[in-house]
Amino acid sequence: MGIRERKEREKTERRQAILMAAQRLFNEQGFEKVSMRNIAETIEYSPATIYLYFKNKNELLFALQSQAFGQLARSFESVFAIEHPAKQLEAVGHKYLEFAFQHPELFELMFVMNGPMQAVEARGETTPWASGRAAFERVVQVMQHGIDAGVFTRTDNAETAALMAWSQVHGLATLYLRKRMMIFPEDRRQAIMEEVMALFAQVLQHGL
Amino acid sequence: MGIRERKEREKTERRQAILMAAQRLFNEQGFEKVSMRNIAETIEYSPATIYLYFKNKNELLFALQSQAFGQLARSFESVFAIEHPAKQLEAVGHKYLEFAFQHPELFELMFVMNGPMQAVEARGETTPWASGRAAFERVVQVMQHGIDAGVFTRTDNAETAALMAWSQVHGLATLYLRKRMMIFPEDRRQAIMEEVMALFAQVLQHGL
DNA sequence: ATCATAATGTGAACGCTGTTCATTATATTT
DNA sequence: AAATATAATGAACAGCGTTCACATTATGAT
Known part of the structure; x- marks a missing residue:
């Protein structure tokens, strides 16, 4: 039956x-x-x-968030075709920004809202935050590739370097999406963000 | 009378x-x-x-936010005593993190909540977002100092460079405060953040 | 001092939120 | 066909921001 x-x-x-x-x-x-x-x-x-x-709204939001992180991680996949580590990292950054702009509300769910993380906390230490970890792991992978290739030489800690790069792009994205770019004229905001991305890429190579 | x-x-x-x-x-x-x-x-x-x-809650939040940005800007003041531009910039970053950790709820009001920015939008284009601009301007000032001193040579755009540095630290702070550092073991989070800050300072000098 | 006017404060209501629980309806098993 | 298990719901609770007719208090003029 x-x-x-x-x-x-x-x-x-x-x-x-x-x-x-x-x-x-x-x-x-x-x-x-x-x-x-x-x-x-x-x-x-x-x-x-x-x-x-x-069980409650937080659990529903958590399930939705996990799906969204899956989407983000999948959107990173294409960059593994790029060989040059610096270009690869830059591509990940742009994929991240692209995702943030195309799905601002999902981005909010993933990185801003309290609900889903409260669900994680309520589940106790048994279940870690797998979806977030998985997405981050891809960036670590890219960074490790750059370290192994001898392109990034200032650190051997791929995780720390990955978090640095992630924070950089994430900060830019959140400042924009949370409307904190209002300090700049509206018609300049997009350009400024691209300038920051370009400058960061340059700084990674030679410093500021 | x-x-x-x-x-x-x-x-x-x-x-x-x-x-x-x-x-x-x-x-x-x-x-x-x-x-x-x-x-x-x-x-x-x-x-x-x-x-x-x-007029409404958003306006109240906006007034509160303006005060908070004043606090943040004032907390930056002490760093102007530092001469070396790189050290000065690093100090600003740490002041920023310190503020975020000591006043997480105010930080949320300043950078995450929608309310205050909706008040700004409702006021129309006449009144810009002065409090946010003023705080950012201090960082621009620090960056300009470094450019003028010939320490930061890769750009002559202090505003873009300031936004890059701001985004870096802001991203780190928000990831932590929004509980997105859950991908790391709890007892490692603080240390990882300091490692990222140190690495970024190093990257500003020599690249990654 | 009395009275009209202006300034200040409030209780009650509207429609919204997440959540719970006793009750009803439907489907499966005996 | 009756008994049981599964699924769905209406109504209610306490909270939210906001509005508005009304009450209270303080001021100015007579």
Whole structure:
């Protein structure tokens, strides 16, 4: 009897439907419109029903965040075709920025919102933050490649160097997305960001 | 008749009392507890009364944010005593991190929350974001000093270079405060951040 | 001192939020 | 067909920002 299997399959299908509805709300309406009631409405369920599939909103956001980090990590994959380590690292940085600009609301979920991380904390130390770690690991990999190739010689710690590069680009992205670039004229913001990216690439080579 | 003056003074005093109450709530209870109702309760007023002194919550947050940026800018002042440009810049970075760690909730208000920036947007293009600009200007000043002294030679654009340095430290601070350092073991996080800061200082000198 | 006017403060309400729980409806098993 | 297990829901709670008709208090003019 495949009833048990069908039930399970249907259950995960409904779970996925909830996640997709939430993702759509994120992308189309912004994170502020992602309420349990709005999600419920788009899948034509009662708000209470969602709680049969997710313990609470934080867990739902966590699941969504994990998916989003998967997307980001996948978007990094193409850069492994590039050989020159410095160019490769630069490409990762631009992929990161591209993702941030194309999915600002998902980016917010991944790096700004409290909800998903509270879910991680609530789960205790048993389950680490796997999706975030996996995405970061790709950058570490790129950095290690540069160290092994003898292009980056000032450190042998790929993790620290990767975090430095990540922080640089992440800082730029968040300052922009959180509207803190308002100190610059609107028509100059894009150009300034590109200048910063170019300057950082140069600094990595020769210093400032 | 100094009645007019007294009235005005009393009005600004009450406005200030509201801001102080809000600031206290920020620092002691966290940004989530800063509700109009909680602010009203701590100054023993009705929630509706606050709207006689601030158009809405966003404007209140904006006023608070401006004060906080003033604090940050003031905390930068001591570094101007340092002569060597690289050391000076490094000191600014550490002051920034120090501020972020000592006032995480204010930092959130300054760099993460939407409210205050929505107030800026609502005011239209007439009033720029002065408090943020002023704080950034100090970093530009430090960077310009380094360029003029011939220590930083790879660019003559102090603003771009300042934004690069700001982004680097800001990215590190936000990743930490937004709990995205969870990919590292808890007891290693502090050390890793210091390693990144040290590495960046080194990279500014010689590249990676 | 009395009265009109201006300034200041408030209670109650609206629609929104996440979440819980007793109840109802549906599907499966006996 | 009856009993049981699964799935879904309506209603409620306490919180949120905000508005507005109303009440209170302080000022100015007579």
